[in-house]
Amino acid sequence: MKRVTVGGGGPAGAAAALAALGAGAEVEIRDRSAFPRHKVCGEFLSPEALEVLEPLGAAGRVLARKPAWMRRVRLVMGRHEKQARLEREAIGISRYALDAILLEEAQSRGASLVRGEALPLGAPAVDATGRGAHAARAGTKPGRLFGFKAHFSGPASDEVELFFWDGCYVGVNPVEDGLTNVCGLAPQARLAAVEFDVDALLQQGGDALRERLAPLTRQWEWIRTGPLVYARQRWGPERTEGVYPAGDALGFVDPFTGSGQLCALVSGRLAGLAAARGFPLHRYFGEAERLLGRAARVSGTMRRALEAGMPGWLAQFAPIGAIYSWTRPSIKL
Numbered sequence: 001m002k003r004v005t006v007g008g009g010g011p012a013g014a015a016a017a018l019a020a021l022g023a024g025a026e027v028e029i030r031d032r033s034a035f036p037r038h039k040v041c042g043e044f045l046s047p048e049a050l051e052v053l054e055p056l057g058a059a060g061r062v063l064a065r066k067p068a069w070m071r072r073v074r075l076v077m078g079r080h081e082k083q084a085r086l087e088r089e090a091i092g093i094s095r096y097a098l099d100a101i102l103l104e105e106a107q108s109r110g111a112s113l114v115r116g117e118a119l120p121l122g123a124p125a126v127d128a129t130g131r132g133a134h135a136a137r138a139g140t141k142p143g144r145l146f147g148f149k150a151h152f153s154g155p156a157s158d159e160v161e162l163f164f165w166d167g168c169y170v171g172v173n174p175v176e177d178g179l180t181n182v183c184g185l186a187p188q189a190r191l192a193a194v195e196f197d198v199d200a201l202l203q204q205g206g207d208a209l210r211e212r213l214a215p216l217t218r219q220w221e222w223i224r225t226g227p228l229v230y231a232r233q234r235w236g237p238e239r240t241e242g243v244y245p246a247g248d249a250l251g252f253v254d255p256f257t258g259s260g261q262l263c264a265l266v267s268g269r270l271a272g273l274a275a276a277r278g279f280p281l282h283r284y285f286g287e288a289e290r291l292l293g294r295a296a297r298v299s300g301t302m303r304r305a306l307e308a309g310m311p312g313w314l315a316q317f318a319p320i321g322a323i324y325s326w327t328r329p330s331i332k333l
């Protein structure tokens with residue numbers, strides 16, 4: 001029986017493990033964190049995730065945790081804002097719950113979960129260790145971005161709300177147990193200007209954000225992450241044959257698209273199959289490009305427009321439905 005090592009136990013690693021198990025491999029997952037654990041993430045899960053998780057046998061466990069459901073989206077850019085209905089209801093579930101659920105499913109099917117360093121990985125393996133591989137390239141530029149997140153109690157809505165200002169963005173959306181996730185990112189220089197006090201930063205985010213947060217009570221200290229680097233790995237002869245990068249390790253898309261976890265599940269599933277069946281690496285990269293290429297290109301274009309200071313009034317004309325669907329990966333294997 002083939003023995004596949006999966007480095008990283010986030011959504012990409014768990015999907016890789018489930019797919020490799022389904023293809024008859026023996027699987028060991030290595031992660032340096034203990035689960036469950038909180039993670040900086042907007043926790044907006046595209047509904048297509050259930051279609052990826054269903055054949056992997058994990059959709060039922062996710063639904064059993066009773067996630068929140070989101071029906072609407074609200075974009076706020078300065079004084080300008082736009083609201084729309086989501087074509088399909090999206091899922092709000094914390095990474096504390098989701099990552100543990102997916103790993104439990106993999107373990108219940110025979111995968112072993114080992115706590116410890118995963119790198120370097122020997123073939124056959126899936127590298128699902130997240131965006132750390134890209135982070136070193138951020139250097140120490142003041143423009144580099146940092147993420148933050150906390151859960152709040154108080155009135156929850158069925159909306160995902162995105163607030164943009166001065167190179168910062170914050171997403172507010174419901175998760176399980178009636179809680180609200182507040183998660184965002186900001187350039188280092190803006191955080192330094194408020195001495196890395198996230199509450200003070202949010203006070204600068206405009207009236208709409210202040211009003212939204214006013215009735216909410218933070219449940220724990222802000223957790224932070226960074227620096228964030230948007231990057232994609234491409235196939236090249238220098239890659240190690242038999243080691244398949246997946247999830248953020250393959251490509252990190254702009255968080256405001258809310259498709260990072262779905263991309264991680266899609267590429268993780270593909271990488272797990274590739275490792276179990278011994279696909280040539282160039283074929284794996286070709287398939288990954290087919291599934292994820294458009295989402296990465298469109299989110300890259302959106303990010304550059306925002307970085308260039310896209311004026312707020314443009315938000316009124318943004319075709320939200322089209323942008324939403326263009327930033328989803330294809331889920332068809």
Ligand SMILES: Cc1cc2nc3c(=O)[nH]c(=O)nc-3n(C[C@H](O)[C@H](O)[C@H](O)COP(=O)(O)OP(=O)(O)OC[C@H]3O[C@@H](n4cnc5c(N)ncnc54)[C@H](O)[C@@H]3O)c2cc1C
Nearest residue numbers: 008010011012032042043044118130147247248255260261
């Ligand atoms: C601010 C922010 C907001 C976001 N909001 C959303 C959102 O609303 N919706 C959405 O879908 N996506 C969102 N994303 C993106 C999403 O979080 C990622 O795309 C997703 O976590 C990728 O999953 P992954 O499994 O590839 O990596 P990760 O979730 O990062 O998992 C990697 C795992 O590998 C482990 N690891 C790392 N290095 C090693 C090592 N050397 N040895 C052993 N273990 C290691 C880590 O402990 C971790 O458990 C957001 C991201 C950020 C930063």
